[in-house]
Amino acid sequence: MESKEQFRSGFVAIIGRPNVGKSTLMNRMIGRKIAIMSDKPQTTRHKIYCVLTRDNYQVIFLDTPGIHKPKHKLGQHLVDTSLSTFGEVDLILFLVEANSFCGAGDRYILEHLAKIKTPVFLVINKVDLVPKEQLLPLIDELHSKYKFQEVIPVSALNGDNVDRLERLIAGCLPPGPKYYPDDMLTDKPEQFIMAELIREKILHLTSQEIPHSVAVIVEQLEERPNNTLYVGALIYVERDSQKGIIIGKKGQMLKNIGQLARQEIEKLLGSKIFLDIRVKVREDWRNKESYLKAFGYKD
Ligand code: GDP
Ligand code: K
Numbered sequence: 117m118e119s120k121e122q123f124r125s126g127f128v129a130i131i132g133r134p135n136v137g138k139s140t141l142m143n144r145m146i147g148r149k150i151a152i153m154s155d156k157p158q159t160t161r162h163k164i165y166c167v168l169t170r171d172n173y174q175v176i177f178l179d180t181p182g183i184h185k186p187k188h189k190l191g192q193h194l195v196d197t198s199l200s201t202f203g204e205v206d207l208i209l210f211l212v213e214a215n216s217f218c219g220a221g222d223r224y225i226l227e228h229l230a231k232i233k234t235p236v237f238l239v240i241n242k243v244d245l246v247p248k249e250q251l252l253p254l255i256d257e258l259h260s261k262y263k264f265q266e267v268i269p270v271s272a273l274n275g276d277n278v279d280r281l282e283r284l285i286a287g288c289l290p291p292g293p294k295y296y297p298d299d300m301l302t303d304k305p306e307q308f309i310m311a312e313l314i315r316e317k318i319l320h321l322t323s324q325e326i327p328h329s330v331a332v333i334v335e336q337l338e339e340r341p342n343n344t345l346y347v348g349a350l351i352y353v354e355r356d357s358q359k360g361i362i363i364g365k366k367g368q369m370l371k372n373i374g375q376l377a378r379q380e381i382e383k384l385l386g387s388k389i390f391l392d393i394r395v396k397v398r399e400d401w402r403n404k405e406s407y408l409k410a411f412g413y414k415d
């Protein structure tokens with residue numbers, strides 16, 4: 117009997133220092149915005165699974181929080197989460213930046229990678245920022261110095277070479293089942309993605325100490341007349357002064373956050389929403405187990 121080409125599937129972890137473009141690359145590969153992105157470190161706090169399904173294969177990508185030396189409980193948890201994925205996957209994409217590779221942060225990760233048997237692709241991201249002449253010697257050097265299975269330059273931002281990366285990934289997948297249905301893009305509920313999109317807008321619009329002190333949950337979803345969805349969200353910060361910054365003069369900051377977030381959520385859902393956001397203070401939540409659990413940062 118003629119048999120079809122065997123279906124392949126596997127888990128691929130995307131790891132690297134904060135801000136190298138892990139979330140951007142994953143969104144690019146699946147063609148949708150699931151993981152939030154910003155120029156602030158620790159934008160990604162959870163492991164997010166994203167699913168890419170083709171005729172002959174399925175890749176489950178894990179977007180991990182950036183790996184860095186932790187300073188508080190949330191930080192420690194983020195690093196643990198990332199390191200623990202090393203041994204559980206079929207392939208690791210170690211993402212670095214073309215314009216600043218191999219500082220202390222990258223070496224910290226290389227040390228951990230040396231201890232595991234999982235194949236590793238070195239993905240050199242942001243090649244749009246450096247001239248080609250500079251890139252080729254770097255690639256040669258990395259190929260000879262380390263035991264990466266592949267060294268691939270890409271631009272997650274404009275998509276350069278990302279299709280080649282996908283082909284190489286597909287070539288590494290073991291025969292396996294279709295773990296998730298064709299139309300499933302992520303393991304996270306929409307409520308979670310909505311909260312993350314709100315948090316992304318806060319990261320973009322605020323500076324200094326605000327980003328790390330913010331948690332967002334969507335606690336209420338309700339169908340309203342005219343096909344409008346009511347979305348009730350809570351922003352948690354650690355101090356009164358931060359609440360003041362989030363709300364802004366005459367409420368302008370919160371208004372801006374809400375407007376930008378609403379547009380993105382409507383794009384995600386394909387329907388109109390009414391977004392109701394309130395701000396609450398929970399002192400020092402990042403160091404309290406109960407809050408880390410309540411906000412979904414810890415099981
Ligand atoms: P993560 O912390 O590793 O998940 O990084 P993000 O995906 O949040 O991206 C961090 C920043 O780098 C964002 O401002 C992105 O727009 C930017 N970025 C990501 N990929 C590229 C790229 O290929 N080229 C350029 N120029 N910027 C990129
Ligand atoms: K980031």
Ligand code: MG
Nearest residue numbers: 138139159160
């Ligand atoms: Mg990220």
